[in-house]
Structures are given as C-alpha cells and as structure tokens.
Amino acid sequence: MTSPEISLEAVGSVSQIAAEEWDACAVAPLQPGASPGNSVCVPAASFNPFTSHAFFAALEASKSACARTGWGPRHLVARQEDSVVGIVPCYLKSHSQGEYVFDRGWADAYQRAGGRYYPKLQVSVPFTPATGPRLLIRAGVDAAEVGTALANGLIALCDVSKASSVHVTFAREAEWRFLAQQGFLQRTDQQFHWHNAGYRSFDDFLATLASRHRKAIKRERRDALVDGISIEALTGAAITEEAWDAFFEFYMDTGSRKWGRPYLTRAFYSEIGRTMSEHVLLVMAKRNGRFIAGAINFIGGDTLFGRHWGAIEHHPFLHFEVCYYQAIDFAIARGLATVEAGAQGEHKIARGYLPQTTYSAHYIADPALRRAVADYLKQERAYVAAAARELTEAGPFRKAADEPS
Structure with a gap:
C-alpha cells in the first residue's frame, strides 16, 4: 500500500x-x-x-x-x-x-x-x-x-x-x-559527562575514585561551604520570582564577562518557571541571608542537564560544589543515569566527568x-x-x- x-x-x-x-x-x-x-x-x-x-x-x-x-x-x-x-x-x-x-x-x-x-x-x-x-x-x-x-x-x-x-x-x-x-x-x-553506576550515595561514587582524587573532592566540598555558605536545591513551586531575580543577576554578571552579551532575557526565566518548573533544578548558594551564586539545571527522563552558572561573590571551590557535586547528588537521589555538565572543560575529569x-x-x-x-x-x-x-x-x-x- x-x-x-x-x-x-x-x-x-x-x-x-x-x-x-x-x-x-x-x-x-x-x-x-x-x-x-x-x-x-x-x-x-x-x-x-x-x-x-x-x-x-x-x-x-x-x-x-x-x-x-x-x-x-x-x-x-x-x-x-x-x-x-x-x-x-x-x-x-x-x-x-x-x-x-x-x-x-x-x-x-x-x-x-x-x-x-x-x-x-x-x-x-x-x-x-x-x-x-x-x-x-x-x-x-x-x-x-x-x-x-x-x-x-x-x-x-x-x-x-x-x-x-x-x-x-x-x-x-x-x-x-x-x-x-x-x-x-x-x-x-x-563534552564531559558523569555516569551513574547505580550509586546509592555520593560516598559510593567517591569509593570508585583513586585516593588522591577522592581526598581532593572531599576537601573541595568542605572548603566550598566555609564562611557560613549554605546550599538550597530548588525545583517546582519552590522556585520563586525572587530566586529568578537573583539567578538572573548571576547570569548577567558572569555572561557579560564570558560572552560580552548574555543571550537569555529575564522574561525567559519567568516563562520556564511558569510552564516547566518541574523540569528545572536551581542550585543556589546563600550567605548572610542572601543568594550569592547559583546554577540552573534541566531534568530529563534519565539525564540532568547542567546549563548556566553565575555568582556575585567568589569563594574557593564554590563553582565545583554548585555545578558539579550538587548535580551528582541530585542524580543519585533521583536515579538519573547521566549528568551532562555543558560545553568544554577538561577540569571536569578530575571530578568524575568523562569524555563523551x-x-x-x-x-x-x-x-x-x-x-x-x-x-x-x-x-x-x-x-x-x-x-x-x-x-x-x-x-x-x-x-x-x-x-x-
């Protein structure tokens, strides 16, 4: 026919x-x-x-x-x-x-x-x-x-x-x-992606690493949260317009220095917050009661996609914690198979992200x-x-x- x-x-x-x-x-x-x-x-x-x-x-x-x-x-x-x-x-x-x-x-x-x-x-x-x-x-x-x-x-x-x-x-x-x-x-x-080998916890993942890398990551995670820094992982209705305002400030600051002109408008973030917030993970760092850094991720069926990062205060290793280690924690908790950490960056290898x-x-x-x-x-x-x-x-x-x- x-x-x-x-x-x-x-x-x-x-x-x-x-x-x-x-x-x-x-x-x-x-x-x-x-x-x-x-x-x-x-x-x-x-x-x-x-x-x-x-x-x-x-x-x-x-x-x-x-x-x-x-x-x-x-x-x-x-x-x-x-x-x-x-x-x-x-x-x-x-x-x-x-x-x-x-x-x-x-x-x-x-x-x-x-x-x-x-x-x-x-x-x-x-x-x-x-x-x-x-x-x-x-x-x-x-x-x-x-x-x-x-x-x-x-x-x-x-x-x-x-x-x-x-x-x-x-x-x-x-x-x-x-x-x-x-x-x-x-x-x-x-690119460099992290793959979930059925880990039950972040420590399970660390156990698969060589000793010097395992110790380095533990130190980075500890040092990232000095000076009273805390981490909030927001998704769904927990992502408020206040959080979007703060994140957009980070995005504009980092994007202006990195690309010259950031691509996305503030309205974009409100729109995805309105229509697809259940597929968004916003990892935000807070100090002294205000947000100081953040990374946006999108949640797929079996993959967490890391996208943008930005900060208005700069602390050692905070970038690694907010962008890479928190993403691994979330993927393990959700049973996701992969974390895609975005473009470029051979420094991701030491943190468990391998070439793809x-x-x-x-x-x-x-x-x-x-x-x-x-x-x-x-x-x-x-x-x-x-x-x-x-x-x-x-x-x-x-x-x-x-x-x-």
Whole structure:
C-alpha cells in the first residue's frame, strides 16, 4: 500500500504549531536508523526538556531567540493526512553565536574567497549545547520515510532561503549517521559527562575514585561551604520570582564577562518557571541571608542537564560544589543515569566527568567549500577520537592495581 503523501512547510514561530502536535513528535520521538543502511526505527532514550514545545516557546516569546537577535525561526513541519508527523527545530541565522559548535573559521575562509556564508540554517536548540533529537518524528509512522523527507526538506529550505549551509548540531548518533546517508558531512566533538553506576550515595561514587582524587573532592566540598555558605536545591513551586531575580543577576554578571552579551532575557526565566518548573533544578548558594551564586539545571527522563552558572561573590571551590557535586547528588537521589555538565572543560575529569562524543551534521551548498570542509572534518574526527581515549585513560577512577577504597 502506498503511504500518504508527506507535505512540508517552514513556519516562522513555534506558536504556529499546536503544543500537543509538537510534543507528540518531540516527546520520545522515533529516530531513523541506528547505523548506515539500517532503517529500523529506534526509540529515543527518554524525555528531553529542551525539545519540548514549552522550552522553544519560552525562548521565542521572551525574545531570546528571534530575528532581532539573529535567530529567525524557520521550523520545518512534515504533515501526512492533516497530522503533524515530523518537525525540525530550525533557525535562519545571521551569525554563528550561541551555538557551541564553531564554524567561524569556515565562514571567514569562504568570505575571503568571495562567498557569502550568512545567512545559514541552524538546526538546534538555541544557546543549549545538549545532545538531543533533532529530527522529531511522531511514533507510529515510518521514521525512515519521514526522516528522509525532513532531510530533503532542509536542503530545499537552504536553497529557497539562499543560505550557504545547514548545520544540525548536538544530534543523536543515529541521526548523525542517517544524515550522512542524505549527503550531510559528519563532525564530532566532545563534552564531559558523569555516569551513574547505580550509586546509592555520593560516598559510593567517591569509593570508585583513586585516593588522591577522592581526598581532593572531599576537601573541595568542605572548603566550598566555609564562611557560613549554605546550599538550597530548588525545583517546582519552590522556585520563586525572587530566586529568578537573583539567578538572573548571576547570569548577567558572569555572561557579560564570558560572552560580552548574555543571550537569555529575564522574561525567559519567568516563562520556564511558569510552564516547566518541574523540569528545572536551581542550585543556589546563600550567605548572610542572601543568594550569592547559583546554577540552573534541566531534568530529563534519565539525564540532568547542567546549563548556566553565575555568582556575585567568589569563594574557593564554590563553582565545583554548585555545578558539579550538587548535580551528582541530585542524580543519585533521583536515579538519573547521566549528568551532562555543558560545553568544554577538561577540569571536569578530575571530578568524575568523562569524555563523551558529541555529533553534528553539516550540508554545504557550495561544492568547493564542501570539499574543503570535508577534508578538515576527516582530520578533526581522528583528533577528537584520539583525545577522548587519552582523556578517558587519565580519568580519576581507580585502576585494578590501585589500593582498595
């Protein structure tokens, strides 16, 4: 029997897609293929808060991700018999900021050669370096068929938009392989994630570390809380507007020094507090009755995603306690499998976070630029793989010959 025809449309706002239609695709979506040549539908691991309608709606309604900030929504929607069967969250971009997969060198080289790199299409969650599904496909449909339609649709949208390229960043590995079959170039990078080996407590985790790392972490946790500092872990209704005010102050202070211009507006935090606070963990440090530092995390089905940190007082090791150790405590208590601590940071290795490969796929319209990028990516993938092996070997965990805990 012939499948009903799939139609494609690009819309200029997440608000043009009903939340129930979006989330039917985004919550536990199917993925086309786990390996090259394999079109078996593979369920995604679990709920990802960043692909929910509520998260994108907060970004766009708060004017954090909009045309004025260089993130013009062009969400690709696939319909079959009047039902939404697939979505690709996509933005037409005039710069390469807020992506965490860096292509500025490609842009500079292309522009020096007389090309025009911007605009480009970015398939991602704005300002969010967290792995998750990018081809959102509703359960119960032919994932390979819908996935192929979406991939072809992205290439067609690139042509219609007069964009130089399409960049699918922080995708799942199965999507990365599938998109390679559709003509996209493959890129890898690495982050540092903590994995829960069924620990019952933080001490259980510490027992798996070599002695010097175990002692260092105990010292860091102790020293972080001197001077009367206490920690509050807030989620759900416990996150008040007062807490958001304090956290936004931290975010603006740190973001201004780190990026020059922070990406997210104050309205964004109120909006996620209103619509998805049960999926937010706000770890706040308090001294003398006021908040002085904090980190925001998002709670997925099996993963805690660490995002931003900021502080208005600076104390030794407080960053490690608020961002890394409190996240591990929470993951153990909730039985979560993984903590993703965000982009970059080899200093995370000594604290139990090990290298994890991340994946992106890139369609380059110009054949000459495509060839140059393909050659570069081949070398880069080899470097990333070698670095991951070396860093994993240098990890803090006890080796077989080490002393017992």
